[in-house]
Amino acid sequence: MSTQPSEFPHKAGRAQQAGGVLAIAKVAGNLALASGVTIALLFGMVLALCSALLLIVKSGNPALGLGIALVITIAFNAIAFFVSPWIMDLVQNWLYHTKWVSIEELERRSPESAHVIRRVCSLKKIKQPRIGIIDDQNPTAFTYGALPDSARLVVSAGLFTYLDDDEVATVYAHELGHIVHWDFAVMTMASTLIQIMYLIYIGVREVGRKLDDKAESAAAVVAMTAYVFYLVGTYLLLYLSRTREYFADHFAAETTGNPNALSRALVKIAYGILEESEKAKEPSRLIQGTRALGIYDAKAAVSTGSSYRISSQPEKVGRVFLWDLFNPWGWWLELSSTHPLTGKRVRALSNYAEQLGLDMEFDMGRVIAEGNQLSKQRLYGSFFTDLLFYCAEFLAIVVGLIVGAILAHGGMNAGKAFVAIPLLCLGIALLVKRTVMFPSSKNAPTSDIMTLMSDPYASPLRGKPVTLKGKVIGRGDAGYVFGSDMKLQDQTGMIYLLYASRWGPIGNFLAGMNKVKDLIGTQTTTKGWFRRGVAPWMDLELITTDSGKKHSSHPAFWSLVGGIICLAIAALLLVAKF
Known part of the structure; x- marks a missing residue:
């Protein structure tokens, strides 16, 4: 089932005059601070790594070596910064066949968008961005470049298919916000610095193996530090990315005086991505390749898009x-x-919208009021404990190594202390986490997808036993012909079913090759555990066709096997005499 929803029965209004000043929402943070801190920390990390490298190679003139390293680092970043837009142009043309159009051609598609671009560029005294349109029905938009006067603003044809003119205009205004704020340039620089750290990690790790023992140990420390910096830098970049989206939304609201249209646009983009994913025989290269740059994270489209599909009532x-x-x-x-x-x-x-004296789209006032009535005990009561379970494998190994170090210091054999104890902790963690993730599904109640997606208490850890009835409409990954995961659709929405064989990847491959193709297009009853993350999914336990044919899945099996194996090896090591 794939039905086009009716338009919103009542669209919340817009300000009579655009360009008003709006106070930024508290959740948005501070873009200048986020940009400054991110770049400063990343440069500091690169500088620290370059300094450490100089110590390893035992430079005869460390000061000169450090200066050269700094010059090379800065030069590399500068070249990458200015050249990256043209490299991206080549990638755009190769992968997506981007068509570059004039402002007049855009005006024929979306008059208000052309008006917004002209007005913003005139007010901000910047050159009109190069405008690109990709012939792809997945709705998206993104901006890239080095400087505001050389920016590229690209959208897909799907944006004009799924959105109204005023909504398209707010998307263009959002992307113009990235240009005016220069945040796309900061992202380019930050991404480059993170890649430098990863290259240092790889390079030092390889070079260290060719040095003497002392230098090799130092190289290992630098390589590990580089990897830690790389991980920290990645999360800093993600924070900056989220902050810039808030500020671009704010800019669009101020520029158009129509924040409600951007709210509708985000929901319709999610719906469009969901619709196109169901039609496609292969996953969209556009959506996958521009996920970080795009106006909307396609991973989050399932719940929002499904809700709009079944009801356009805000x-x-x-x-x-x-x-x-x-x-x-x-x-x-x-x-x-x-x-x-x-x-x-x-x-x-x-x-x-409230600051502009407008009605709010999606009745967010009622949503907030309902949210304030939710049980704080159910939301937060076990969250921190669950967070420990969520990271149980990593924490178990860390705790095991710490305990092992203490025992080794007390005289225990190093092999037992640093192998057996961590394995013992890991085995216990796997078995305990399994019981938390997969409660008994014996009496799993029947529900529907939208009810599950609307559950504010849903968790990615504690699975909710449930039975769903619907039609298998395709594979979870439409581009992988042997994929064993599936997409299930009922009258209220769509959800991914994750299949797990007792025989691991080989069993999944065989199931994808033999079972799934027979299930596609059939009405089924499925039982499993519903989970909710950025995207919702169901760990499948049993799927039964209307003809009575049953297929089992075993998502908890390898946790059980892994836990038992870890405990068995740990026990053997602990009782062994050496």
Whole structure:
């Protein structure tokens, strides 16, 4: 089932005059601070690594060597900064066949968008960006470049298919916000610095193997430091990426006086991505390749797009945002996301609508009121404990190594202390986490997809046993012909079913080759564990066709096997005499 929803029965209005000054939403943070801190820290990390490298190679003149290293680092960044737009142009033409158009041609497609571009460029005294259109029905938009006067603003044809003219205009205004704020240039520089750190990690790790023992140990420390800096830098970049999206939304609201149109645009973009993913035989290279640059994170499209599909009534769409706004897992998982959660963006836009004296789209006032009535005990009572379970494998190894070090210091054999103890902790963690993730599904109640997606208490850790009835409409990864994961659709939405064989990857491959193709297009009853992250999914346990044919999945099997193996090896090592 794939139906085009009716238009919003009542669109919230817009300001009579654009260009008003709006107070930035608190959730947005501070773009200048985020940019400055990110770049300063990344440069500091690169400088520290370059200094460490000089010590390793035992330069005869460390000061001169440091100066040369700094010059090379800065020169490399400068070249990458200015050359990257042209490299991106080549990639655009090769992968997506971008068509570069004039402002007049854009005006024929979206009159208000052309007006917004002309007005913003005139007010900000910047050159009109180079305008590109990609012939792809997946709705998206992104900006790249080195300087505002050499920026490129690219959208897909799907944007004009799924959005109204005023909504398209707010998307263009959002992308212009990136240009005016120069944040796209900061992102280019920050990304380059992070790549330098990763290259240092790889290079030092390889070179260290060819040095003497003392230098090799020092190289190992530098390589590990480079990798830690790389991870920290990645999360700094993600934070900067989310912050810049908030500020671009704010700019669009001020520029157009129409924050409600951008709220609708975000929801319709999610719907369009969902629709196109179901039609496609292969995954969209455009959506995958521009996920970090695009206006919307395609990974989050399932819940928002599904809600718009079944009902264009704003209050029903708004209920899906409860999880984004109030569930602590939303905050945790957002840390590794390039974009803010949709509910948070819509809430900020609703704040701007309120400042302009407008009605709020999606009845966010009611959503917030409902969220404030949620049980704080259910939301936060076990969250921090669950967070430990969520990271159980990593924490178990760390704790095991610490305990092992203490025991080794007390006289225990090093092999037992640093191998057996961590394995013992890991085995226990795997078995305990398994019981938390997969509660009994014996009496799993029947539900529907939208009800599950609207559950503000849903967790990515504690699976909710549930039975769903619907049609298997395709593979989870449409581009992988042997994929074993599937997409299930009922009358209320779509969800991914994750299949797990007892035989691991080989079993998944065989299931994808033999079973899944027979299931596609059939009505089924599925049982498993529903989970909610940035995107919702279901760990499949049993799928039954209307003809009575059953297929089992075993998502908890390898946790059990892994835990038992770890405990067995640990026990053997502990009782062994050596």
